[in-house]
Amino acid sequence: MKKFYFQLIFAFIFLILTVVTSLGLGFVKIPFFEIIKIILSKLTGIRYDNISNIHLSVVWDVRLPRIICAALVGASLSVCGVVFQGILLNPLADPYTLGISAGAAFGASVALLFGFNFLGIYSVPFFAFVFGLITLFVVIYLSSTSSGGISSNNLILSGVIVSAILSAGISFCKYLAQERVSVIVFWLLGSFASSTWTSALLIMISLLISFGIFIFYFRELNLLSLGGKTALSMGVDPNRVRILLLVFGSLLTGVCVSFSGIIGFVGLLVPHMMRSVVGPNHLKLLPISLICGAIMLTMADTLTRAVLPTEVPIGVLTALIGGPFFCYIFRKKQVGF
Amino acid sequence: MVSEILKVDHVLFSYQDLLVLKDISFKFYPGKFYGILGPNGSGKSTLLDILLGFKTPDKGNVFLFKKHIKEIKKTEIGKKISYVPQNFTINFPFSVDEIVTMGRYPYIKRFSLPTQKDFEIVEHVEREVDIFKFRNRLITELSGGERQRVMIARALAQDTPIFLLDEPTSNLDVKHSLRILNSFKKRVINKNRTVICVFHNINEALFFCDELIFLKNGEIVIGGPTGDVINEDILKKIFEVEVMLRFEKKLNCYQVIFTNGRY
Numbered sequence: 299m300k301k302f303y304f305q306l307i308f309a310f311i312f313l314i315l316t317v318v319t320s321l322g323l324g325f326v327k328i329p330f331f332e333i334i335k336i337i338l339s340k341l342t343g344i345r346y347d348n349i350s351n352i353h354l355s356v357v358w359d360v361r362l363p364r365i366i367c368a369a370l371v372g373a374s375l376s377v378c379g380v381v382f383q384g385i386l387l388n389p390l391a392d393p394y395t396l397g398i399s400a401g402a403a404f405g406a407s408v409a410l411l412f413g414f415n416f417l418g419i420y421s422v423p424f425f426a427f428v429f430g431l432i433t434l435f436v437v438i439y440l441s442s443t444s445s446g447g448i449s450s451n452n453l454i455l456s457g458v459i460v461s462a463i464l465s466a467g468i469s470f471c472k473y474l475a476q477e478r479v480s481v482i483v484f485w486l487l488g489s490f491a492s493s494t495w496t497s498a499l500l501i502m503i504s505l506l507i508s509f510g511i512f513i514f515y516f517r518e519l520n521l522l523s524l525g526g527k528t529a530l531s532m533g534v535d536p537n538r539v540r541i542l543l544l545v546f547g548s549l550l551t552g553v554c555v556s557f558s559g560i561i562g563f564v565g566l567l568v569p570h571m572m573r574s575v576v577g578p579n580h581l582k583l584l585p586i587s588l589i590c591g592a593i594m595l596t597m598a599d600t601l602t603r604a605v606l607p608t609e610v611p612i613g614v615l616t617a618l619i620g621g622p623f624f625c626y627i628f629r630k631k632q633v634g635f
Numbered sequence: 636m637v638s639e640i641l642k643v644d645h646v647l648f649s650y651q652d653l654l655v656l657k658d659i660s661f662k663f664y665p666g667k668f669y670g671i672l673g674p675n676g677s678g679k680s681t682l683l684d685i686l687l688g689f690k691t692p693d694k695g696n697v698f699l700f701k702k703h704i705k706e707i708k709k710t711e712i713g714k715k716i717s718y719v720p721q722n723f724t725i726n727f728p729f730s731v732d733e734i735v736t737m738g739r740y741p742y743i744k745r746f747s748l749p750t751q752k753d754f755e756i757v758e759h760v761e762r763e764v765d766i767f768k769f770r771n772r773l774i775t776e777l778s779g780g781e782r783q784r785v786m787i788a789r790a791l792a793q794d795t796p797i798f799l800l801d802e803p804t805s806n807l808d809v810k811h812s813l814r815i816l817n818s819f820k821k822r823v824i825n826k827n828r829t830v831i832c833v834f835h836n837i838n839e840a841l842f843f844c845d846e847l848i849f850l851k852n853g854e855i856v857i858g859g860p861t862g863d864v865i866n867e868d869i870l871k872k873i874f875e876v877e878v879m880l881r882f883e884k885k886l887n888c889y890q891v892i893f894t895n896g897r898y
Contacts, residue, residue, distance in 0.1 A: 384727075387726055388726065389726055389727065514745070517740055517745060520733075521737060521740065523727045524723065524734070524737070525725075527684070527718060527720055528718055528719075528723065530688065530689050530718075531687055531718030531790075531793075531799070532713045532717070532740060532741060533709055533712055533713025533714070533740070533741045535709040573727070573728065577728065577729070578729050579733060
């Protein structure tokens with residue numbers, strides 16, 4: 299346990315350094331100590347004389363909300379990955395396996411296609427979120443047996459079927475959109491460019507609530523790894539716990555997708571890597587995945603925002619880097635035994 | 636008169652149209668080793684699922700400590716029944732120690748660490764089922780028989796009044812089979828535990844069980860004290876094989892020899 303606390307603190311310090319470093323990177327380069335001063339002055343109210351107003355607004359109004367959003371989404375997708383893998387007893391599951399992302403993407407496509415804007419800039423996120431949730435309930439309905447149980451295999455299968463239908467729906471939306479298709483395509487590829495403090499706050503609240511529930515049920519998650527029946531004999535109501543965690547995992551995924559679009563591989567890769575560092579015990583796996591997921595997506599977003607010559611959509615970037623990397627560790631594992 | 640610890644009362648269960656259990660009634664008492672025997676598909680595993688409360692009977696009731704099993708909180712079940720599944724897969728690389736320690740979860744408060752006593756129990760059961768020497772290895776790296784012993788140690792660590800075992804020795808060699816069934820038998824005799832175990836090996840059942848329940852086509856053909864219910868005719872009827880039954884004085888129990896099936 300001591301070793302774990304050390305790892306956790308190390309990861310946290312690394313996260314802070316990543317955030318501060320990426321605040322300085324971009325079109326306007328800002329020195330490290332000025333960033334510290336800006337953050338301190340905003341947090342404590344102390345005024346420093348030698349801060350330029352441009353730098354202040356670049357750091358506080360433009361970059362920080364975006365970076366915080368990226369970190370929060372990375373953290374959220376990673377802890378959701380841990381939970382979905384735990385419930386579905388499948389190390390290859392991720393927050394998107396159950397079709398929640400496809401549902402959210404379909405909702406967003408519909409909203410963009412018909413140009414709904416009764417909620418202003420939150421119309422598309424709202425549609426994405428609602429459709430993501432509807433998808434979840436359809437998937438749970440499809441996979442529940444007559445005796446009221448839900449099996450993990452049924453859930454995965456239902457998720458795949460529903461995703462396939464929704465993908466066709468998205469393609470149809472794109473087809474109908476004709477020359478406006480680019481709006482849908484760009485939304486689906488994911489971006490943090492339009493992040494605001496409000497979106498950061500909303501993701502933060504969802505993450506805090508869901509993570510609190512996940513960590514409260516860490517023992518149930520461990521026991522479910524032994525199978526539903528064995529878990530029941532050890533005092534866990536497998537169906538109740540599965541549904542509860544699925545709902546909160548999906549809520550969080552839905553919120554993330556609605557603000558940032560679809561960002562693949564984070565929820566798959568981070569839990570996988572962390573499991574080889576701290577082991578599969580969810581009491582350790584959840585917090586370390588939270589922090590490392592945040593680091594990972596912050597880095598990826600900074601890469602596309604400040605390092606690469608043109609901004610590559612974040613969803614494309616995570617898939618392009620994460621995909622091959624995942625293939626590598628997956629293959630190494632097969633050969634390892 | 637000792638009162639029953641677990642009771643099934645006119646239980647009926649079906650998968651869609653297939654009737655798996657037809658009107659099963661039986662009472663289980665503390666301090667007894669029960670063996671459930673029957674051919675494939677006779678409803679043995681389903682009966683265990685019903686006893687555990689994992690499946691709900693279409694008709695009839697299950698009572699645990701005189702209380703209807705649906706009225707007992709799930710967290711309480713963990714202190715009353717432990718279960719060893721017939722086959723299982725664990726996809727996550729938990730260490731042997733971690734899994735056996737999970738058997739103590741029902742007694743440890745959420746977010747509390749295991750006490751010295753918990754560690755002692757874990758070590759004791761690990762030595763008992765002969766997994767102590769690889770307690771730090773990962774479950775995903777063990778053989779089928781080793782994994783099964785880990786799951787048995789986990790159930791022993793849970794130390795509940797009732798143990799439900801679904802062919803616990805199906806993957807084990809002779810030495811470990813006997814060693815493990817002996818561990819359960821000791822708990823029945825010394826700690827008044829109840830063991831309800833599905834067997835395929837009839838001789839193991841005859842050696843260890845105080846009472847036998849013969850299931851066929853979802854019905855209890857006969858159930859009662861081993862010496863009373865066992866005879867050549869019942870084995871022929873249930874399993875449709877030719878047998879000879881011998882009383883082994885040295886073991887003080889019957890053993891069976893199969894006499895058909897040559898070529």
